[in-house]
């Protein structure tokens with residue numbers, strides 16, 4: 001008797017075919033675009049055009065490319081390669097549209113154009129940090145604070161961004177020294193954003209030394225995020241961040257606590273600046289962040305721009321020393337996670353999100369096309385407009401290469417789509433840069449013409465001697481190897497991108 | 502691959518029938534951090550590649566041997582990359598062209614999306 005349920009049980013899904021339905025007779029398969037790199041002596045990493053990866057044993061790529069795969073004896077590998085779009089049984093893959101859509105998703109950070117608008121609200125500061133590129137100890141507000149007409153024009157330009165969700169970030173010097181300008185700018189920007197139906201977020205970057213209750217009240221009222229600075233325990237922080245009284249650390253910790261109380265725990269973040277001194281203390285720095293209640297840390301290398309270059313001895317440590325520091329700190333962080341504590345390293349989390357999810361990451365230093373102009377723009381205290389924060393630091397050393405124009409004289413179109421922007425665009429996609437174009441890590445990495453120019457003198461740069469390349473290649477490979485060697489670490493890494501413990 | 506040591510430079514002959522100029526340049530590009538590399542066309546069959554330490558120090562016998570082995574391995578890798586790049590060029594162009602053709606902004610839905618099995622797409 002016919003079983004009435006049979007047809008339903010037999011019904012094939014539309015998406016998945018039985019293994020046998022693939023042509024098992026011939027060895028004719030076609031390559032799809034992918035890149036590869038040797039992770040170590042035993043493993044090769046294959047990454048396809050949309051960032052999906054496979055780790056295979058050494059020698060496998062040679063067999064794939066030279067069409068030596070055997071569909072029967074290499075059944076599992078063959079199926080993986082087909083499923084993950086590394087090879088196809090037809091010259092044009094049947095699921096080409098799916099791959100294209102995935103590609104589009106990976107680049108969707110471009111859809112809305114500039115989100116982050118940095119207003120350098122004052123160049124004045126009461127700290128004299130040895131690595132600081134830009135700030136001035138001065139009472140001269142007229143010379144070093146952003147003038148109101150520049151604030152107005154900056155807000156007008158910001159409102160022209162096609163992006164429905166914009167961020168206005170106040171930087172310095174010490175931004176809070178010009179707090180009256182911040183209150184003015186926030187109120188103006190909020191009104192205009194409301195009229196245009198745009199969502200706007202505000203961030204103040206501050207060392208917190210001069211924060212008051214009144215300022216915090218304003219931040220609470222306008223939902224302003226605080227991005228503070230913390231370089232580690234007091235013996236590192238105070239050595240890096242000079243101020244009268246040698247109490248930068250104490251004021252930062254007090255400021256973080258007060259801000260958390262008023263604004264909420266998650267509304268206050270801290271940024272680490274790594275110096276020569278920090279390199280000796282990876283564990284102590286992680287411990288300090290943990291002790292202060294942070295559950296993440298961003299292990300950033302020091303910027304190579306502007307004034308930082310002048311203090312050779314303190315700041316010109318080698319990339320390899322930074323990598324050593326990074327790996328030790330990351331080990332410590334993983335150890336915390338293995339003990340059941342959630343604690344995330346943000347640079348790794350950005351890269352892992354690119355590796356483990358189909359989505360793009362809005363992080364300006366690791367994008368292709370680069371973050372400059374496409375995602376970030378800087379309105380300087382003197383009305384000049386720069387392509388990135390680093391570009392304005394370069395300008396403080398009298399190098400105006402990345403100055404796009406002035407708030408006084410240039411229109412939105414001239415600044416954002418002008419000849420200069422177009423000129424930079426030649427070097428802002430790693431898909432077309434020498435060395436990067438066939439690099440397997442391309443979709444997890446980025447392009448940074450400003451960095452190339454500042455460190456190597458050309459927008460295109462030279463990958464074999466680039467510290468950007470050396471650092472990213474080493475960190476990305478390290479993350480893959482960690483996941484490959486210990487499944488527990490892969491699980492931890494997944495919690496870093498989902499936020500679920 | 503046979504090699505010579507001549508005045509502190511490593512000299513290798515690369516067969517043109519096996520490795521194209523593209524492959525040779527892409528491979529040796531990565532050696533320009535530490536070495537000065539000269540590529541010459543010797544005759545119809547070979548390129549002559551001379552590799553010197555960038556700081557004018559001589560390449561010794563031990564380094565020459567290792568370098569030669571590493572270059573050979575890298576040449577093979579870059580040849581494989583070249584095959585993939587050339588064989589997949591049309592498909593790559595199609596993927597990118599299709600990705601950005603007929604652009605239409607996805608409709609924005611004004612409610613939370615969730616999945617019956619509790620997978621929250623916003624968290625991925």
Ligand code: SF4
Pocket residue numbers: 430435436437439440441442445446463468469470472473
């Ligand atoms: S910078 Fe280096 S690691 Fe990054 S894509 Fe380019 S070659 Fe690869």
